[in-house]
Amino acid sequence: MPHILFISDLHLSPATPAIMQQFQRFLDSDVLKQADALYILGDLFDAWIGDDDPSPFAAQVREMLHEAGSHTNLYFQHGNRDFLLGEDFARAANMTLLPEEQVIQVADEPVLLLHGDQLCTDDRDYQQARKLFRSPEFQAQAMAMSIPKRIQKAAEIRQMSGEAKAVKSSDIMDVNQKAVETMMKKHAVRRLIHGHTHRPGTHDFTLDGHAARRTVLADWNGQASTVLQINTSSGEEQSLSL
Template identity: 50%
Template sequence: MTTWFISDLHLEPSRPASIQQLFAFLQHINGEADALYILGDLFEFWVGDDYLDTPEGQAIAPLIQALRAVSDSGVPIYFMHGNRDFLLGERFATETGCTILPEQQVVDLYGTPTLLLHGDTLCTDDADYQKARAVFRNPKWIAQVLTWTIPQRIQRAQEMREVSKESTQHKSEEIMDVNQQSVEQVMRDAKVTRLIHGHTHRPAIHDFQLEGVDVQRIVLGDWYTQGSYLRVDETSGITLLTER
């Protein structure tokens, strides 16, 4: 059987092609996979599960139903928060049938202990981002934000997105990529030989040695211009796929 991994879809109404591509993918794996892991940033932004009660939120009902159909078919769906959708909560999980994972999760992937992350915590050279992340992921900050009206939250999310775009224009590619020492440290701490993450939008399979042992880091791609998937098959191994 096969386990699938996706991340960084950044779904929003302005990019309907990505949404349709996800529908096709979900239909393809319905009842035909061991599991689906979504490693963050499924949405361009998520302002809380009560967003589902708004007209805009109700527009994604078909996506909720498609995810639910996959989980009802016997394929478990696991979701990990990204930096754009960390306000996604238990209501979304209940309606889709998915399980929300912690920031780090080790899974046994056909005999190989594998660490799963969204990936932003590995970008430790970007000190400004890490400081902002510490604020935004603080439970007290989250609780305060969820007291705002939905329009207020949407406006703040859009403002933060513009600030992020402006900031990244002035940062080097190296700063926005993972730090190799941080990669090695989390793999040591988790006692794994494989790491799978997203966030950087740089799909690749990196093989290297850690303390004399062959290890592997797999980076998932984004969905801005194409679909990007990681297929891990029990017999045929690992394949990174893209589809326009």
């Protein structure tokens, strides 16, 4: 069965060896090896401090992906935790970088791929921070720091993010339906796949009088790892627990 796969929000780090093991098993699996492509829709890493990271952890993930990329096409879309991942790492890891809004064809139907954080428009503080972190000026300043300073800065940002989430309602941190519809109309699609919210599920609705679907990918937590598989002939979706 011809198929493509989608994952997001693994949040890999040296502190999550169980998720690293899950990821390695997935990359070694026949499910991946028989796939036409794997799309990683952001937050593969809990934090990415730059392609010049000399740590054994960064080298291990790079090698894992490089091997997987030798038999399956790998595509990567930046998330809010790994926006500093660049062409150097992607090239070494056999991955192709995608823009933050990417349309692909699946079974003759256009499908929009996003990390998904740009849809959380009710969280205005987050959107301001997102705009800052994605700016070339901020990223240039970050990469000019020493690696120890970048590690410290990433830890500070994660701490601030956690503190902010603790006092926000869950609804504010979810996607805004109007933003979803505006984004889908912008790209003339009726099918959207994204991650970020850690609220996996399928949402069917009507868009300009036509059936539309938004599929949310699951995060990995060391106990459960879920992959979205889509049949490239029929377009049928299937959630795989690995």
